[in-house]
Amino acid sequence: MTATPRIAFLASPAEEAQHALTALAGRHGQHPPEEADVLVALGGDGFMLSTLHRHGGLGKPVYGMKLGTVGFLMNHHDGDGLLARLHAAEPAVLRPLEMVAMTESGATVGSLAYNEVSLLRQTRQAAHLKIDLNGETRLDELICDGVLVATPAGSTAYNFSAHGPILPLGANVIALTPIAAFRPRRWRGAVLKADTEVRFRVLDPYKRPVSATADSHEVRDVVEVTIRESHDRTVTLLFDPEHNLEERMLAEQFISG
Numbered sequence: 034m035t036a037t038p039r040i041a042f043l044a045s046p047a048e049e050a051q052h053a054l055t056a057l058a059g060r061h062g063q064h065p066p067e068e069a070d071v072l073v074a075l076g077g078d079g080f081m082l083s084t085l086h087r088h089g090g091l092g093k094p095v096y097g098m099k100l101g102t103v104g105f106l107m108n109h110h111d112g113d114g115l116l117a118r119l120h121a122a123e124p125a126v127l128r129p130l131e132m133v134a135m136t137e138s139g140a141t142v143g144s145l146a147y148n149e150v151s152l153l154r155q156t157r158q159a160a161h162l163k164i165d166l167n168g169e170t171r172l173d174e175l176i177c178d179g180v181l182v183a184t185p186a187g188s189t190a191y192n193f194s195a196h197g198p199i200l201p202l203g204a205n206v207i208a209l210t211p212i213a214a215f216r217p218r219r220w221r222g223a224v225l226k227a228d229t230e231v232r233f234r235v236l237d238p239y240k241r242p243v244s245a246t247a248d249s250h251e252v253r254d255v256v257e258v259t260i261r262e263s264h265d266r267t268v269t270l271l272f273d274p275e276h277n278l279e280e281r282m283l284a285e286q287f288i289s290g
Contacts, residue, residue: 041069043084045076050100077101082248085147089268096271108273122271125278127186128262132247135257144247148187150260152245153179160243161236166229179212182231182260189285199286202279231260
């Protein structure tokens, strides 16, 4: 990174984030994302994810500052010393999941997920799902409220709330976690190699409809969903050394309450 990097400041619609955008752009200048050396995202984790979905293809590193409700993927907000923080920041390279969903109408919808892909029942009826790994059926029928596949970076989010494991960065694994499993009642999911292709097939989709969501992109009435780690897309997040992502994920496992 150059001594004075070209910065693209991006902010959520929240008033505090918009004020910070005005102040920081006035101090450091503002560049379009396509011409910037680094993107600075101002908001919460939801805004960080939307920034990655919108601009991840540019290959620019992203430094987030928390100006929202949840900020696991963000650094502390401080308007002073930004250039020094950018130069000292430590990178975390994330590889998203690719979801391909087939719907009852025959449409095929693709999307990326930096946190997780989740399947959820759409009605009061429990979902009935078959699970294939690399083309081999591993579970003939999972009766549940839903199921998800999480990346290491996303393993502390919805996955952890569903009692899934927190995965270390760089471990080359993903988490397969059921949501309120009814049968098999004691099935707690699995930790899989990152290159595993996971396919969910919806049993009785007309009586028991299911939606699939890749981060915030929802596809309803799916009949089959295939998930695999992306081979050609990565994003780099930047973190202050004292609050790097690996340390946060470790600390999360020792928090009570």
